[in-house]
Amino acid sequence: MIEDARVLQAEWVPREVEHRNPELNALSNALEPITDGEPAETALLVGPSGVGKTCCAQFTLERLREAVLDIEYQRVNCWQDYSRFRTLYRILDGIGETLDIHRQSTAHDELLERLRDYDGPPYVVVLDEVDQLEDTRVLYDLYSIDGLSMILIANREEDLFGRLDDRVVSRLQSARRVRFEKYGLEQIVSILEARVRWGLEEGAIERPELERIADTAAGDARVAIGILRAAAREAERREVPRITDDILDIAIPRAQANITESTVEKLNEHQQILYNILAEEEELRPPALYEAYRDRIDEPRTNRTVRNYLQKMAHYNLIRAEGKGRARTYLIDG
DNA sequence: GGTCCACAGGAAAGATAGGGTC
DNA sequence: GACCCTATCTTTCCTGTGGACC
Incomplete structure (x- = not known):
């Protein structure tokens, strides 16, 4: 039945991308200055999940690599690498500059310095799910690096812009926007x-x-x-x-x-307990949820930390928060 | 409409853990 | 091994919001 399992992975980049010609053209135009040795225009790809944003970015960069030969690119999943340090680390990893960098003992300033010192071929950074960055200062950091080109991918433009520094917003206003609609x-x-x-x-x-x-x-x-x-x-x-x-x-x-x-599986022990409670109870108000959580663990986190956990789980679409203020309830999503 | 109160979430401080240096 | 530096996680404190009640 299965002849090539890789093709059945969503991340697999096909030889031809279907139904996305206008989007591919817009992205190619944004990246075109690279062929003349100039940094590309920043591109902002916006649209819901599963509409081919990441696929188009990777496909276009692969085609560009075939045309220009000497080009580096790195995709950063901001959902996983959400802190300033992790984002910079992942970007440096793309150019093999992380061998002697160790977690928690290197200041992010040093990571930035290394990026500024980079003098290799044109480097394009794809920040996937950029609206999930916890510390958006990293965007300003990256704008300050000469020669670095960026493709930003987000689900909703307003979620991204609402959290950005004014200086970054003004720069992003001039970015090449490419909107992706849902497939029919x-x-x-x-x-x-x-x-x-x-x-x-x-x-x-x-x-x-x-x-x-x-x-x-x-x-x-x-x-x-x-x-x-x-x-x-x-x-x-x-x-x-x-x-x-x-x-x-x-x-x-x-x-x-x-x-x-x-x-x-990606959740920590505390988050998994909260998830299991909601899976059993279907719907709970915050005090009842916190009480049930405290009953099931020896060293419970504070209410505030639990709120952070719940917020994160809602982002993952695992749970849903309904109502506001006293009317708030939590339930399993779907 | 005014007040109370539960709740969410931002900001800052504190705690923790990993690695470097001497 | 003690101390320092750093990122990350957690806690504390606080403010804003909105529903409930009068």
């Missing part, structure tokens, strides 16, 4: 068809099943590819040659559960 059903089907062509045996899935996956994914290609992957694995497990409707009945909830499970 036909577009998702054709993206899936391409993945099937490259990654599965011929005849592994027919159009009605692809349409069902696309319909479930509601415009999110990442979700659609996840369902296709889960379905292909289930078909392999059953040793059947084709993905059928009854396999999708299993694969669709499983793909959704896989996303939740992998996110819950």
Whole structure:
């Protein structure tokens, strides 16, 4: 059934990106100065999850690398590398300058100094989920480095701009904006068809099943590819040659559960307890949630820290906070 | 409309942990 | 091994907001 499992990963960059020509052209234009030895325009890619923002950025940089040859780029997932130090560290890692840097013993000033000293080929930094940065001063840091080009990726422009220093806002106003809309059903089907062509045996899935996956994914290609992957694995497990409707009945909830499970695994012990309480109780008001949490752990964190945990979990879309003030309740998302 | 109170979340200080230096 | 420096995490203190009650 599966001929090339890499193709079924959402991160895989295809040979051709479908349905994103205007966006690719806009991004290529922003990066074009690099071919003349100049820094690129800062590009700001905005749109909901699973619409191909990261894929387009990587695809364009790969094409640019083929054209210019000598170019470096590094993607930073600001969701994981959210602090100023971690972001700078990841960027330095892209040019192999972190060998002698050790966590917590090197000031971020030194990291910045090293970036300023960099005199290699043109360097493009992709800040993915840039709206998740906890310390946005790092954007000002990066603007202060000559020759460094940036592609910023965010879900919502207003979430990003609302938290930025005025100096960064004024610079970002002139950035090249590229907006990504959700894919339509036909577009998702054709993206899936391409993945099937490259990654599965011929005849592994027919159009009605692809349409069902696309319909479930509601415009999110990442979700659609996840369902296709889960379905292909289930078909392999059953040793059947084709993905059928009854396999999708299993694969669709499983793909959704896989996303939740992998996110819950990233939580610390305290956050997992909070998640489990909400999974059992379905909905709780803040005092009841905190009391239940205190009952289950020997050395509980303070209420304020728990609020930070809950905020983080809501960002992960694991839980939902409904109502304001006294009407606030927490519940499992989805 | 005014007051009270629970709650969220920002800011700053404190605690902790890892690595460097002597 | 003691001390210093640093990033990160946690706590404390505080303010703003909005629903409940009169």
